[in-house]
Amino acid sequence: MPLTELFPAVSQLSHQDKLRLIHFLLLAVAKEEGCELQTADTQAQENSLLQQLASTEAVVWSPHEAQGAAQTLTDLLTAEKRKDNA
Numbered sequence: 001m002p003l004t005e006l007f008p009a010v011s012q013l014s015h016q017d018k019l020r021l022i023h024f025l026l027l028a029v030a031k032e033e034g035c036e037l038q039t040a041d042t043q044a045q046e047n048s049l050l051q052q053l054a055s056t057e058a059v060v061w062s063p064h065e066a067q068g069a070a071q072t073l074t075d076l077l078t079a080e081k082r083k084d085n086a
Contacts, residue, residue: 019050 030037
């Protein structure tokens with residue numbers, strides 16, 4: 001099955017099922033690389049990880065509408081350019 005066919009199905013998964021899929025893929029890739037990450041207590045570890053991830057909030061910062069950021073970056077670049085030219 002092509003990856004492009006999987007994307008719509010994955011987007012319909014619940015949050016917890018997406019985390020399980022990430023965990024499954026991590027274990028599969030590690031196994032292909034010769035690393036065995038899975039232990040006898042994998043289900044308990046998976047549940048613990050899922051609980052931890054479910055209880056966290058992702059904070060994403062974007063420079064969009066951060067007007068001072070452009071000026072700060074310009075000031076830093078100008079100062080560095082002056083140092084190089086001195």
